[in-house]
Amino acid sequence: MMITKEAIESTLSEYIQRFVPAMHQWRYHLILAKGGPDYPHLPEQSHLAHIINGVFGLTQLVKFLIVRSVHVPGLDEGAFRKALALYTVHEVHKDKDVELLGSSQFSIPLERLLKEYERLGLHKFVEVDEHLMRAANVHKRSPKHGDLLLSTEPSASRLWLLVRLADTFASVKTPEEALNSLKGYLADLGPAFALKRPPGRYALYYHELKDVRGVLTNMIHRAVAQQLAEEWDFYPLLYFATGTLYLGPSRLDGNAADGLIPAIAGRVLQSLTQGGGADAIRDGLRRQKFDFERYVYAFAMVEDLLRVVRDETLSAKPDARIALKEIDGLVAKRQELTAKWRETVEERFGIRLLDPKEHKTFNELWSQVRRYLLYVDTLLRDLNPAETRLEWFLRTFSLPPDVANHLRQEADIWVRGGVGKYVLVIAYHFLRGPDFADRPAEATPPEQVLERLHRRVLEAFRQVDTQVGRQAAVAELGLRQDLEAYLAEHLYLSFAPASQLADDGLTSYASPKRKGHTGQLCSICNRHSKYVRPLRAGILDDFGRVFSNRVLPAREAPQGNRLWCPICQLEFIFRKLLGMGLPSGAHYRNSRRIYLYILPTFSFTPEHLRLFRPLLDQFGRVTNLPVRDYGKDAPGAPRLWLERREFDPYWVEDLMEVLDRQAAWIAERGGRSYVGERLHTGPIRAEPHYYLIVWEKAARDQERDDTRIATRTEAWAKALFAAAVISGLTSCKVYVTERPYLPVADPADLKATITLDSPPPALRGLLGGRTDVVSLYGRERDGRSGLETVLDLSAALWTVTAGLRPGKDKDIAGRLGRLNADPLAGAFFYKEYGRENDGQSPYSPFDVACEVLLNIQGGEMMDLVERIASKSLEIALPRGATRRGKARRYELVFREAVSAMRKAQQMIPEMREAAIGGRRPSEQSIAELKRLTAGTLLKGLERRQVSGRGEIFIRAWGDELGRLVGEFIDILVDEVYLGRAGGSFARFLRLENSLADGIYYYTDRNLSRLWEEHKQQKVASEAA
């Protein structure tokens, strides 16, 4: 009995529905299966990614078996279920909680395996033999493999093989490694995959392109896969960031790679013409010349171009005087035009120059129709150079014969200077012609007039061959030639020697030679190309002369725009086409953008979309991750995180609601054309090698509100937060960069879960000391994962930033500065809040934010603070936890002690000398310092006690008070002055304010509890 595709689909759906949440619940996404300090040679991969990738890889293989009718004995739905279930617990031996039975790491107690099996709920999915469960944990087949023999499962060794296959799918990092590691297991699976003599029907292949740019690279991968599938019946198994692993026929024609490169290039260029790309067309419009930049012809069809012209014309301001201006302009410029010519112009061309004011409506329509037709004229010129344009117009608009003849006679008068001014006459006859026989043009709304014109022109264009002109335009740009050269240079096919492909590319590359440009350097990607040309800022969405992210500062071109190669140009045309460019209302001058490359750990399959789709769809709609609350019902991401600090299914659900809410909000404000802060991606495809998500804060050229223009630190802090959220949700590797391509040779070498490409140094506070990576590692040594720590710090800092003054997003920079310099920054912010709000304690989650910062950063300093503060509170309790002057009351004992120490230090000559010479004072003088300080402090406290009023309530009397004060001074002198400050009095005094912040924080968090305890003690002692 063979398994069916339907059975696979439903089993997989069930698996995902049940076990992805279960794995989230047991933190599989926050624990490393590979990489981290325990496996430093490997890139990081979460336990969740490891399981999911194996399950999906195995599924992809079984689908191949079904599609190609390859029979594998015993592979039915039951076996598939068992294989998935066994694979899910195949890594339990790596769990640090497991106590192994013998010396081998695979001697796992069966109870532990059973416990994991049930904890995930797998026993409700399928029952398996427990010996088999342990066998699945063993990687190598060995004679000691007793569990396979002990198992009562008849197909035990086949199930073991399927688990090994899944494990290999999950573990291979490159297509090449995949081919080498999988072929042996596949050969074991059946004769169809036999390796030699005679080889089986199928073999493994791969293609690779080690250059990750953005949209173009995915387009190329797709084109290669399509070509190989259609020509050679290849079936894709795994998608890596740099290539694809396939199963294909084991016998390939020796010339399999012939003609491959031109075919792939053709497919890529073909995909340019899918979809209208109105934004990209509009960016290519040249309003002074009434035509388009040549690159537009590479992707836009005539219909799309004319639609943009129609819409542009409707939105442009009409000019009622245009006809008079044109005619008088001609007379002024051309000396041969006599007064007679001017007098008879209306008669000869059958037009009437009506008074612009009196006949405003008609004259404005005339100017609009003329404008539209000027573009039609240049389109004809560019796309069908063989056509005589005037004749085409005369034909299309059926002008009266005598008018037509006059125009023919005077043709060169009207076209001098390149612009087809004769369309003025054509436009008049259109407006007075048969299209408006029933109702005059003046009585028809401009939209309808333009629509009639548009339809008529479109119909006429159907007879025009635009292919020739289009191809010539594209050839001049060198898109095809350069793409072929690029493919010959970068594309690797496992079945074709590199030279074979290179030859392929050379034939077409060698033919068209252009003067002057023999292989110049592209200023964006550093490639050499014959076709480099000045870049167009409108496509790049960045400065043409200088590159704002300073990739190559030396290469700015002062006298003009920098150069770029067709490959880079193609990349940005694709981005425009897919709606990934800046919104049309924004200007790159004021906009900031950071790219997030979502890379597989280590490979994707089409099944991965089952997990990613809900998240990616939000980005596809254009959304944002707000860093502050917008009212009670619209919490920001930091609040949501700080409320529970758990990366579990509840957080995922809450977060999706936020993304959904933001997407709806942005949709109401224009969606893709919304100018503001946004996170977005292009269309989501099922054959992914990586995803490109853009964080950007788009702003208008004239923007005056500086909160709408992101600073670099603000942008990076937000992008980091987004990267941590996305990485946690997808278990993918994320690369964050301002550059428009991935500046690493091979993404498989990236080890960390998140890598940042040259972030501002201020960000190190969020990265826990490291400067440019986030590791998932942490839970393995009973801490929080690196990802959770970044979320903690980010959420806390954004909360603090929004809650203090000044509280704009860009003020994150100042808060980061504090965090980087002060381990007690959390306490500083906490106290700052009280200072700004008449001594009030912060609301939640501001207080949580401070606590989180102190927990992560406070370390020894916070321990010290707690000892000082709790001793101080044993001595005295401040009265009242609100109102102004709160800080003074909270810090009073500490401040008085420091001031007493300062006085005492001045009174001991040896202390003074030691301070100047930087020496450590003697034991004797330290004892003297303590005695004097304690005396002063005690005296002050006793005075307050006698008066019975004031800011603090002193809890002890007489000897007891003396003892407590002594202990307090011991801490200050021994641990702060001699310990932390290393015996330097100056350094000790510099610590004062920071410690006072900590004491303020500790006191505010504990005071009401202490007062409560005090009152209870009092009641108890009175009762006794």
Ligand SMILES: [Zn+2]
């Ligand atoms: Zn380039």
